[in-house]
Amino acid sequence: MSRPLRERSQWAAWLSLITLSLLPCEAALSAPYVPVNDAQVLAQLPAGSVHTSSAALERARTRADVALPLAQFYISRARASGDLRYLGYAEGMLAPWLSGPSVRSAALVLDATVLQSRHAFSAALTQLDRALALQPDNAQAWLTRATILRVLGRYPEAMRSCERLGPEVDPAVTQLCEQSLRALSGELDEAYAVLISLPQQTLSREVRAWRYSELGEMAERGGDDTAAEHWLREGLALAPDDFYMRTAYADLLLRQHRAADTLQLLSGCESMEPLLLRMLIARQMLGDRDAADAQAKLEDAFAIEEQRGEAVHRREQARFLLDIEHRPAAALTAAQENWRAQREPDDLLILLRAARAAARPDAAAPVMQFLTQEHLQDRRLEPYLASAQL
Amino acid sequence: MKALAVLMVLIGATLGSSAQAHIASNGFLVAEVSGEDIKGSIELAVRDVELAIGVDRNHDGNITWRELRASAPQLRQYVAERLHLAAQGRACSVSFQALQVNDRVDGSYSWLPWTAHCSGPIRQLSVSYALMQDIDPSHRGLLTLKAGSVVQTAVLGGAAGRLNFDVAKASRWRTFTEYLQAGIWHIWGGIDHLLFLLSLLLPAVLLRQHGHWRALPSARPAFLSILKVVTAFTLAHSITLSLAAFDVVRLPSRLTESVIAASIIIAALNNVFPLVTEARARIAFGFGLLHGFGFASVLADMGLPNGARLLSLVAFNLGIECGQLAVVLLVMPLIYSVRRATLYQRAVLPLGSAAIALLATVWLMQRALGP
Numbered sequence: 001m002s003r004p005l006r007e008r009s010q011w012a013a014w015l016s017l018i019t020l021s022l023l024p025c026e027a028a029l030s031a032p033y034v035p036v037n038d039a040q041v042l043a044q045l046p047a048g049s050v051h052t053s054s055a056a057l058e059r060a061r062t063r064a065d066v067a068l069p070l071a072q073f074y075i076s077r078a079r080a081s082g083d084l085r086y087l088g089y090a091e092g093m094l095a096p097w098l099s100g101p102s103v104r105s106a107a108l109v110l111d112a113t114v115l116q117s118r119h120a121f122s123a124a125l126t127q128l129d130r131a132l133a134l135q136p137d138n139a140q141a142w143l144t145r146a147t148i149l150r151v152l153g154r155y156p157e158a159m160r161s162c163e164r165l166g167p168e169v170d171p172a173v174t175q176l177c178e179q180s181l182r183a184l185s186g187e188l189d190e191a192y193a194v195l196i197s198l199p200q201q202t203l204s205r206e207v208r209a210w211r212y213s214e215l216g217e218m219a220e221r222g223g224d225d226t227a228a229e230h231w232l233r234e235g236l237a238l239a240p241d242d243f244y245m246r247t248a249y250a251d252l253l254l255r256q257h258r259a260a261d262t263l264q265l266l267s268g269c270e271s272m273e274p275l276l277l278r279m280l281i282a283r284q285m286l287g288d289r290d291a292a293d294a295q296a297k298l299e300d301a302f303a304i305e306e307q308r309g310e311a312v313h314r315r316e317q318a319r320f321l322l323d324i325e326h327r328p329a330a331a332l333t334a335a336q337e338n339w340r341a342q343r344e345p346d347d348l349l350i351l352l353r354a355a356r357a358a359a360r361p362d363a364a365a366p367v368m369q370f371l372t373q374e375h376l377q378d379r380r381l382e383p384y385l386a387s388a389q390l
Numbered sequence: 391m392k393a394l395a396v397l398m399v400l401i402g403a404t405l406g407s408s409a410q411a412h413i414a415s416n417g418f419l420v421a422e423v424s425g426e427d428i429k430g431s432i433e434l435a436v437r438d439v440e441l442a443i444g445v446d447r448n449h450d451g452n453i454t455w456r457e458l459r460a461s462a463p464q465l466r467q468y469v470a471e472r473l474h475l476a477a478q479g480r481a482c483s484v485s486f487q488a489l490q491v492n493d494r495v496d497g498s499y500s501w502l503p504w505t506a507h508c509s510g511p512i513r514q515l516s517v518s519y520a521l522m523q524d525i526d527p528s529h530r531g532l533l534t535l536k537a538g539s540v541v542q543t544a545v546l547g548g549a550a551g552r553l554n555f556d557v558a559k560a561s562r563w564r565t566f567t568e569y570l571q572a573g574i575w576h577i578w579g580g581i582d583h584l585l586f587l588l589s590l591l592l593p594a595v596l597l598r599q600h601g602h603w604r605a606l607p608s609a610r611p612a613f614l615s616i617l618k619v620v621t622a623f624t625l626a627h628s629i630t631l632s633l634a635a636f637d638v639v640r641l642p643s644r645l646t647e648s649v650i651a652a653s654i655i656i657a658a659l660n661n662v663f664p665l666v667t668e669a670r671a672r673i674a675f676g677f678g679l680l681h682g683f684g685f686a687s688v689l690a691d692m693g694l695p696n697g698a699r700l701l702s703l704v705a706f707n708l709g710i711e712c713g714q715l716a717v718v719l720l721v722m723p724l725i726y727s728v729r730r731a732t733l734y735q736r737a738v739l740p741l742g743s744a745a746i747a748l749l750a751t752v753w754l755m756q757r758a759l760g761p
Binding site for chain 2: 031032033034035037038039040041042043044045046049050051052054057084085087088089091092095118271273297298300301304305307308309310
């Protein structure tokens with residue numbers, strides 16, 4: 001009696017599986033509906049995203065003493081939450097102050113920060129040059145310039161920007177700017193030692209967190225994963241919503257195959273795609289095959305970005321293609337496109353990994369050249385160097 | 391100065407190039423063009439709707455379905471003011487339907503369906519999109535525009551607040567192949583035309599002399615005989631198909647379908663009890679006229695796309711000819727090679743034709759007397 005029933009339900013399961021697989025992805029992902037429950041919460045409004053009348057917005061925008069701090073607030077929200085929408089709000093506030101007679105160097109620097117976050121690095125550098133033409137001692141402009149040049153792998157130029165930070169700037173900030181570059185240019189151990197001995201009593205919370213983040217990165221590149229973990233934990237204790245450090249910590253854990261720890265670290269961060277990606281990788285390590293939903297979400301996010309003609313997440317996309325979808329050739333293409341845009345150690349790593357997975361040692365050549373030229377040290381790259389070709 | 395530098399340090403340093411968590415703000419605009427009308431939907435994130443019109447009435451930081459629904463009139467007005475459609479430069483009138491919700495990667499979206507009516511068939515569609523732009527200049531409208539089987543996508547907003555789309559032109563090639571295929575499939579799928587053709591082709595390799603069938607001596611007269619039949623049929627149905635497609639002549643479909651069935655009976659019975667043996671091409675032409683009306687009714691079901699009526703008619707007709715030619719090329723060598731066999735002359739031709747006639751009789755009854 002129970003046997004035919006089970007067979008029938010098996011048949012039903014197969015049938016529904018086949019039917020489901022025939023459904024187009026779009027239909028599966030987005031089907032509008034009428035909520036049954038009136039009280040269903042559709043959105044929780046984050047700070048600073050409450051309706052303001054257009055008249056009030058216009059008044060705020062036309063007053064520099066309101067518009068610029070507001071833009072800065074939005075940018076710092078973007079930093080804390082990783083939410084790109086805030087960058088758009090900042091842009092809206094900055095618009096009147098970027099050209100014409102009312103141009104402000106502070107506005108140009110903020111706009112450069114927005115552009116940098118969108119990975120529009122050359123446009124960001126242009127805005128910084130304009131700001132520095134207006135105000136040659138704008139420390140924030142020099143610091144942001146150094147950061148962008150560092151991302152682009154142009155270390156000597158970045159160093160010259162750090163050197164322009166004047167005596168009025170906190171010496172610890174200048175040190176962090178310079179030592180982080182030395183660490184990328186063949187003097188990793190020396191720079192690491194300098195930052196460890198940096199006196200901390202006088203440092204602001206933000207600068208202390210920045211120091212931990214740099215120390216964590218340096219320790220990891222130097223091959224001391226235990227120290228790296230220590231620094232990142234300290235940093236996160238100080239700045240729990242630092243999205244960047246959380247991502248770096250997750251990557252450290254994943255490299256050590258500590259999937260459960262990764263999931264614990266990232267629990268509650270599902271709405272941030274790069275963190276969702278890392279959770280997905282961890283779940284895969286644990287043999288969890290029931291992650292189609294998260295995978296579809298990420299696919300959708302990448303597709304939308306592609307449609308917008310933006311490539312903010314190219315590195316993440318390469319990682320997704322490589323580690324989740326196991327499509328090495330496509331991952332290599334994404335990693336190569338990413339390499340054309342930026343040269344951080346993580347960009348080197350993903351290109352090397354994709355080149356090896358795709359059995360294309362020739363594709364690793366640009367990384368090898370870069371390493372030789374800049375004397376960059378990174379122990380994470382070593383497993384992939386033997387198979388790479390110059 | 392120092393304060394500013396320290397405050398921004400983190401932005402400078404850690405926003406470096408690290409991945410951003412969320413995708414930027416997008417509105418999803420879908421539009422499906424057919425004739426003078428457009429059917430579509432616009433989707434905005436509930437968060438964005440709050441910024442645009444203010445939905446959180448109790449200011450608790452949560453937006454419920456009740457609050458969103460209560461704001462539907464304002465949302466409709468907001469969209470109506472900032473989303474404009476025009477066909478050939480003349481504004482289309484947009485009306486909205488009931489609001490729904492759609493869940494996407496980055497949260498819930500309000501899904502607002504709409505329809506638009508334009509003054510005339512849409513060839514050039516202009517879409518202007520100004521939603522959210524004053525609040526978030528990086529907001530973009532991701533447009534999916536469908537016309538027939540052609541899908542175009544575009545990004546609206548920023549410098550590209552208004553874009554024009556050539557709806558007719560982009561789809562010409564696709565329309566052509568679509569109608570060509572429909573024509574081919576109609577011949578292959580619509581067995582009645584095939585059977586009619588077969589009834590005329592089966593005896594085309596034979597000659598009727600003194601009450602008996604005889605094989606044609608060589609390929610040439612057999613080929614010519616088949617060519618005449620096929621050409622006559624083609625010519626005839628092309629004429630009536632065109633007349634019907636452009637609404638010059640219209641016949642009720644029950645009549646057409648019934649007469650087509652009758653034509654098959656007559657053509658098939660003529661092989662069993664031969665009356666007309668020399669002038670089969672004339673039968674093909676006469677009844678071909680009726681079959682043309684039959685093809686036209688299929689085309690009427692598909693609808694001729696505006697701006698490409700002639701193109702799609704020609705494509706459909708070409709498709710029919712292709713399908714028909716394939717049948718002829720398949721059947722011709724076969725019947726030519728067996729034409730001398732007694733079995734073919736005494737059994738296949740009369741019995742096969744009788745079977746066809748019988749089947750067609752059933753159709754005739756169904757079509758003439760059916761509901």
